[in-house]
Amino acid sequence: MAIAKVMGIETEYGISGLAVTDFNPVLASSLLINSYAGTLRRIRWDYEQESPLRDARGFEPVQERQPVEEDLGLANVILPNGARYYVDHAHPEYSTPECLTPRGLVAHDKAGERILERSLESVERILPPGQRLAIYKNNTDGKGNSYGCHENYLVDRATPFPRIVRDLTPFFVTRQIFTGAGKVGAEGSREGGRGVAYQLSQRTDFFEAEVGLETTLKRPIINTRDEPHADPDKYRRLHVIVGDANLCEVATFLKVGTTALVLKLIEDDLLPDLSLEHPVQALHEISWDPSCRQTVRLRDGRRVRPLELQWEYLDHAKKYVKESEPTPEHVEVLQWWESVLSGIEEDPFSMHRELDWAAKYRLLQAYRERDGLDWSSAKLAAIDLQYHDVRRSRGLYHRLAESGRVERIVTEAEIEQAIEDPPEDTRAYFRGRCIGRYPGSIAAASWDSVIFDTGADSLQRVPTRAPLRGTREHVEALLDVSETAADLISGLQGGS
Amino acid sequence: MTQEQKRSQRKGGGDGDDGGDAGQTSATQKGEKLKEEMDEILDEIDSVLEENAEEFVKSYVQKGGE
Numbered sequence: 118m119a120i121a122k123v124m125g126i127e128t129e130y131g132i133s134g135l136a137v138t139d140f141n142p143v144l145a146s147s148l149l150i151n152s153y154a155g156t157l158r159r160i161r162w163d164y165e166q167e168s169p170l171r172d173a174r175g176f177e178p179v180q181e182r183q184p185v186e187e188d189l190g191l192a193n194v195i196l197p198n199g200a201r202y203y204v205d206h207a208h209p210e211y212s213t214p215e216c217l218t219p220r221g222l223v224a225h226d227k228a229g230e231r232i233l234e235r236s237l238e239s240v241e242r243i244l245p246p247g248q249r250l251a252i253y254k255n256n257t258d259g260k261g262n263s264y265g266c267h268e269n270y271l272v273d274r275a276t277p278f279p280r281i282v283r284d285l286t287p288f289f290v291t292r293q294i295f296t297g298a299g300k301v302g303a304e305g306s307r308e309g310g311r312g313v314a315y316q317l318s319q320r321t322d323f324f325e326a327e328v329g330l331e332t333t334l335k336r337p338i339i340n341t342r343d344e345p346h347a348d349p350d351k352y353r354r355l356h357v358i359v360g361d362a363n364l365c366e367v368a369t370f371l372k373v374g375t376t377a378l379v380l381k382l383i384e385d386d387l388l389p390d391l392s393l394e395h396p397v398q399a400l401h402e403i404s405w406d407p408s409c410r411q412t413v414r415l416r417d418g419r420r421v422r423p424l425e426l427q428w429e430y431l432d433h434a435k436k437y438v439k440e441s442e443p444t445p446e447h448v449e450v451l452q453w454w455e456s457v458l459s460g461i462e463e464d465p466f467s468m469h470r471e472l473d474w475a476a477k478y479r480l481l482q483a484y485r486e487r488d489g490l491d492w493s494s495a496k497l498a499a500i501d502l503q504y505h506d507v508r509r510s511r512g513l514y515h516r517l518a519e520s521g522r523v524e525r526i527v528t529e530a531e532i533e534q535a536i537e538d539p540p541e542d543t544r545a546y547f548r549g550r551c552i553g554r555y556p557g558s559i560a561a562a563s564w565d566s567v568i569f570d571t572g573a574d575s576l577q578r579v580p581t582r583a584p585l586r587g588t589r590e591h592v593e594a595l596l597d598v599s600e601t602a603a604d605l606i607s608g609l610q611g612g613s
Numbered sequence: 614m615t616q617e618q619k620r621s622q623r624k625g626g627g628d629g630d631d632g633g634d635a636g637q638t639s640a641t642q643k644g645e646k647l648k649e650e651m652d653e654i655l656d657e658i659d660s661v662l663e664e665n666a667e668e669f670v671k672s673y674v675q676k677g678g679e
Contacts, residue, residue, distance in 0.1 A: 129678040142676060207676035259670070264678030332679040358679065480658065483651045499666035500658075502673060511661045522654070 119381035120352075123215045123271040123543055123584040124373055126226050128362050129208040129264040130233055130507070131253035137244075142207035143191065145250055149209055150192035150202050152243060153236035160552065162193045162203070163561035163568055163578075195562045197553035198228060198538055199545030208264050209233065209252070214545030215564075215584055218446045219374035221540050223366050224527045228535035230254060230364075233507045254362045255505035256319040259498060261304050263323040265332065266362035270377060271345075271584055272353040276384045281355070282328055282339050284383045287391040287415075288376070288430055289338050289359050290400045291423035293318045294409050294465070295457050296372040298361035299474030301481065301492065301501045307401060314492040315481065317474045318404040319361045327396050332358050338396055346564040347584050355380065359400075364505065364514040366526035367453060367471040374450035378434045388433055391426060392416040407478060409465045427458055470524045476517060477504050547579075547587030550596050551605070558602030571603040579609060 132149070134140035151158050193203035199214030211229035216222040233252050241249060257263045272281070297317030303310030304322040316322075329337035342356040343349075357376070363369040382388050392415065393399045399413035403423050412420040431454050438447045460468045468475040481497050484490055490497055506512035509519065517523050539549025544565075551559060551567050560570040568578045581587050599605035663669040 131673070131675050133673050133675075135672075206678045208678045210678075258673050258675040260674060262675045262677045264675060267679070333677055480654070483655055487652075487655060495667040495670050498670040499663060502670065503661075503663060513658055513661070516657060516661060517654070520654075520657070 119384040120271065120273045121217060121585060122377035122380060123217060124219075124222055124377060125213045125215050125269045126222060126229075126369075126373070127210060127212040127265070127267045127269070128226070128229060128254060129205055129210045129266070131255055131258065131264065131505070132207075132209060133251050133253075135249050135251055137248045137250070143204060146204040146207065146209040147190075147192040148243075149233075149236045149240050149250060149252075150194060150204065152239040153232060154192065154194040154196075154202065157194050157196065157552070157556060158192060160195055160556065160559050161561040162195065162201070163563040163566050165563075165566075195548065195552055196232075197549050197556075198225070198535060199540065199549035199552075200225070200229065200232075201564075202232065206264075209236075214539050214549060215543040216540045216545075217542040217585075219370050219377065219450060220446065220526060221535075221542070222373050223370050224531045224535040225540065226363075226369050227366065227527065227532045230507050231532060231536055234509065237508065252507045253502060253505040254364060254507055255298065255502070256362055257300065257304065257323075259300075259302070259304070259502070263304075263320060265320075265358055266360055267332075268357040268360055268373060268376065270355045270357070270380055271347070272355045272380055273384050274345075274349070274351055274353050276353075278341075278353075280386065281380075281383055283390060283392055284388045285379065286327065286338055286396050287393050287426055288379050289357075290393060290396055290403060290413070291426045292372070292375065293321060293361075293400075293404055294423050294427065294461055295468075295472055296360055296363065296368055297404065297472070297474040298363055298368075298505075299407075299477040299501070301497050303405065309401060309405060313405045315407055315478060316404045317407055317409075320359065321400045321404040324359060324397060324400055338400060347582055352584075361473070362505075363473050364512075364518075365471060365473045365476060365523055367457065367524050368473050370526045371450070371453055371457060374446070375430070375434070375454055378437070378447065378450055379430055382430075382433055382437055385437070387437055388430075390416070391429065407465060407474065409461055424458060424462055431455060431458060470522065473504075473514070476514065476523060477501065480504070480513060480517075541589035542585075544581040544584055544587035546589050547581060547592050550592070551602075554596060555602040555605070569602050569606060571601070571606060573603070577606055579606075 132142050132146055134145055191204040195201055201212040203210055213225040213229060216225055237250060237252055256266060298319045300316050300319045303313040303316060324336045324338060326335050326337040328339045328341060330341050338359050340356045340358045345352045345354040360372055394414040394416050402411050409423055412422050414420050435451055438451060457471055466475055469479040481500060504513040509515040539545040548562055548567055558569055558571050560576050561568040565582050566578050566580050568576050570576050595608045599608055
C-alpha cells in the first residue's frame with residue numbers, strides 16, 4: 118500500500134558578484150545568508166547521526182558536541198518556516214521544509230525565491246557602493262558547470278529498488294517536456310548536441326549514467342543516495358537529481374505532483390514495463406528537440422514520442438486515483454497533467470504560460486525576429502540567464518508573471534505565509550514553530566531533531582524521526598501553553 | 614493509448630477547420646494582436662536587460678555544486 122508522499126526541494130542558486138573584486142562565491146553566499154538570518158545564525162545545524170530508533174516524541178540527553186568539520190563558520194541556518202538555508206559548495210542553497218502536498222511545496226519553493234531576493238536586498242546595504250550580487254535560480258553557467266535542484270520523496274522501504282529504477286527511469290526521461298527550464302545551446306561534447314540551438318532542459322547535458330550515487334560527476338538518472346532522515350527500516354528518501362529548477366509554478370507543481378503519483382503507482386506495483394533501450398541517450402535526444410517529436414526506442418521494440426509515454430503514465434495514474442479515494446490534490450495534479458500534455462500535443466510552443474522552457478523560448482524567438490539575432494548571439498545567452506534572476510524587478514520570468522503572462526498555482530498571500538510559517542502537516546511544523554517561538558533556547562536542529570538548551574545541565578534533543586509526527590494537530594496545543602522551551606520539554610516528558 | 618488516439622483525432626480535425634477566408638482573416642487579426650503583445654513585452658524587457666550582454670554572459674562562471 119502506497120505511503121503518503123512527504124516531499125521537499127533543495128535548490129542551489131547561481132551567484133555572481135558584479136563589480137566585486139576578488140569575488141569569492143563561498144564567502145559571498147555566507148554573507149548573503151547571514152544578512153537574512155540575523156540572530157537565527159546562532160542556532161547550529163545538528164550533524165550528529167541519530168542512533169537508536171526511538172519514538173519521535175521521546176527525548177534523550179545529548180553528549181557534548183564535537184566541533185564538526187563541515188561547519189567552518191559558513192552560514193547554515195534553520196528558519197522559522199522549517200527550511201534550511203545554507204552554503205553548499207560555492208552556492209547558497211535553500212531546502213524547503215517537508216511538505217505533504219504539491220501545492221504546499223510550490224508555495225515553499227516560491228518562498229525560497231523570495232527569501233533569496235530579500236537576502237539580496239539586505240546584503241546590498243552592507244556591500245561597498247557600486248558592488249552588488251546577482252542570484253539566479255537556474256542550473257548551469259552555460260560553460261559546462263552545473264548546480265542542482267534536487268527533489269526528495271519519502272518512499273516505502275519495502276518497495277524493491279530495482280522496480281523503482283525500472284518504472285521511474287522512463288518517466289524521468291520524458292517528464293522534461295514539462296519540467297525543462299530551457300537552455301540556449303548544448304554543453305558537453307556529445308555529437309548529437311552539436312548544432313542544437315535551444316533545448317528543453319538545463320540539466321540533462323550533464324547526465325551520463327542510469328543509476329548511481331554520484332551527484333557531481335557521472336551524474337545518474339536515478340540517484341541511490343540512501344539517507345532517509347527517518348526510520349530506515351520503514352522509509353527510503355528518494356533523492357532526485359535529474360530535474361531543472363523551475364520558476365513557472367505549473368512546472369514545479371507538475372514536477373513534484375506527477376512524480377509523487379508515479380511513486381505511489383510504483384509502490385503498489387501497478388505499472389507495466391516501459392523500459393527504454395538507451396535511457397541516457399533518450400534523455401539527451403528528447404531534450405535537444407523542443408518540438409517534442411523525437412522518438413525513442415523502448416526495450417520491447419516500440420519507438421515512441423515522449424508524449425506517448427507520458428500519456429501512458431497519466432492513464433495509469435487516472436485509473437489509480439479513480440480506484441483509490443480521489444483526493445483534491447490528486448485530482449488537481451491529474452487535471453494539470455492532462456491539460457499540459459494536451460497542450461504539448463497540439464503545439465508545444467504554445468505552452469508559454471505554463472512551462473519555463475516554452476516561456477523562455479518565446480522571448481528568445483521574439484528577440485531573434487525583431488533584432489535579427491543568430492542563436493549564438495550573446496544577447497540571447499544573456500536573456501537566458503536573466504530569465505532566472507530572482508529579483509522581481511529584473512528577472513524576466515518575474516516580469517512575465519507580474520504582467521499576468523504566466524499561470525499561477527498559489528497566491529502571493531500563500532507565498533508570504535510560507536516565508537514565515539512552516540507547513541502544518543509534517544514534522545517541519547514542530548521544528549519551525551520551535552525556532553520561531555524559542556529561538557534563544559535552541560542550540561541546534563536538523564531534519565530529524567531539535568536540540569534545546571534550556572539552561573539545564575545538559576542539552577536535550579527531541580528526535581523528530583517520524584516525518585508525519587509533530588504536525589500542527591499533534592503539537593499546537595502543547596506549544597500554545599508552553600511559555601518557555603523548558604515548559605515544552607516538561608510537557609513532552611509528561612507525554613501527551 | 615485511448616487518449617493518444619483522441620488527441621490525434623482532435624488535432625486532425627483542427628487542421629481541417631483552419632481553411633476558408635473567415636479563418637484566414639481571423640488568423641491575421643490574431644497574428645497582429647500577438648505581434649502587438651510581443652512588442653509590448655520586448656519593450657518592457659529591453660528596459661530591464663543587463664547592459665553589455667557579452668561581458669555579462671562572459672563573467673558568469675560558476676563552480677559546480679551538489
